[in-house]
Amino acid sequence: MAFLSTFLFVVIIIAALITSVVASLYAILYLKKVKELGKSKSFDADTVGSMQSELRKAVREALVEIEPHDFADKKLNDLIHERLSQTLIEVKNETLERLKSETNDFRSEYNSVLSEMKDMYVKSSRESILEVEDILKEEFEEFKQILKLETVESQKIVAEKIQKALNDAQIEIEEYKKQRIEIFSKQIAENAMVILKEVIQKNITEQDHKRLIVEVTEKAVEKGFFKKIS
Amino acid sequence: MSVHTLYSQLITTKDVGVLQNRLTELKQKIYSGSKTLDQYISEIFINDQRSLFYNFLSEKQIESLDPVRIEEAIDELLNNISEISVVTLRVAFFPGREVLSQVLTIIQEASKFKTVLDIIVLDQIIGGAIFEYNGIEFAETIEEKIERGVSQ
Numbered sequence: 558m559a560f561l562s563t564f565l566f567v568v569i570i571i572a573a574l575i576t577s578v579v580a581s582l583y584a585i586l587y588l589k590k591v592k593e594l595g596k597s598k599s600f601d602a603d604t605v606g607s608m609q610s611e612l613r614k615a616v617r618e619a620l621v622e623i624e625p626h627d628f629a630d631k632k633l634n635d636l637i638h639e640r641l642s643q644t645l646i647e648v649k650n651e652t653l654e655r656l657k658s659e660t661n662d663f664r665s666e667y668n669s670v671l672s673e674m675k676d677m678y679v680k681s682s683r684e685s686i687l688e689v690e691d692i693l694k695e696e697f698e699e700f701k702q703i704l705k706l707e708t709v710e711s712q713k714i715v716a717e718k719i720q721k722a723l724n725d726a727q728i729e730i731e732e733y734k735k736q737r738i739e740i741f742s743k744q745i746a747e748n749a750m751v752i753l754k755e756v757i758q759k760n761i762t763e764q765d766h767k768r769l770i771v772e773v774t775e776k777a778v779e780k781g782f783f784k785k786i787s
Numbered sequence: 788m789s790v791h792t793l794y795s796q797l798i799t800t801k802d803v804g805v806l807q808n809r810l811t812e813l814k815q816k817i818y819s820g821s822k823t824l825d826q827y828i829s830e831i832f833i834n835d836q837r838s839l840f841y842n843f844l845s846e847k848q849i850e851s852l853d854p855v856r857i858e859e860a861i862d863e864l865l866n867n868i869s870e871i872s873v874v875t876l877r878v879a880f881f882p883g884r885e886v887l888s889q890v891l892t893i894i895q896e897a898s899k900f901k902t903v904l905d906i907i908v909l910d911q912i913i914g915g916a917i918f919e920y921n922g923i924e925f926a927e928t929i930e931e932k933i934e935r936g937v938s939q
Binding site for chain 1 (some may be wrong): 876879893897915916923930
């Protein structure tokens, strides 16, 4: 009887150990899975919750494995239960601790990466802005220079055109002046003649007229004009 | 009395025209018969011209007022008149028959031909005269002298 009891106890212990080992293996597998998930840097609250749920499920399954066995000794049974539960709780806590640690590490690393990325982005942005500023400045200077050159060239062309227009205008003015002077001279001569004629006409007498006609006739005779008459 | 006596009164082309008209009129009335030739001559020719015409007939020995001979004499006169030379004279105003007669005498002495003057009055001449014969001019006017002076 005593031997049987001892044997059963040993068997139970072995079963408990096997159960613990299986639970540990489950835990290790979950930890590995968590690590893999950590590597993928995709932990979040839902993932952690899911892992805890899986862990609890594994503990329950382990207990179910143990419960069907018929313990002769209630005291021994309770002891096994108690120790097994304690062991599982410890495993659970340890797993959670590890998970928490891993999660914290991941968060920290994630934050670090984010911060680094942010710094890099800021730095890159600043450099890009500076670079763009430099390019713009350079292009602006180039544009200013081209504009300056074109302005000088345009001013030259405009000045030449103005000078040409001025010369043409001066020639036209001179020509116009010449024409006007000629017209004025002609008008003055005509007016002078009209005035002179009027003055002579008013002052010439009938006797003068008659005398002039006879004088002209005598001159014509002198010139032999009337010898042409036949 | 020579033919020249009758022509002596002809100074201008207007005089020539008047004489031609009178001679033509007389020629047309010679054979009308309503009046005597003396009556017609007295009506048509006036003053000196009438006596000159009679002198002309006398010179031609046409004493009896024979219509046929008178007609011949008129034709001769018209023929001679048509052959008179015409000199155009442009002047500022009509100078009167005395001056024109003086001018014509000078011209005829120089040319030795019976001549009459075609008088044209032009205001712009001012003073002096322009003679023209057969398209050739001789001008001596105050206007011309002024224009020459102004242009110089």
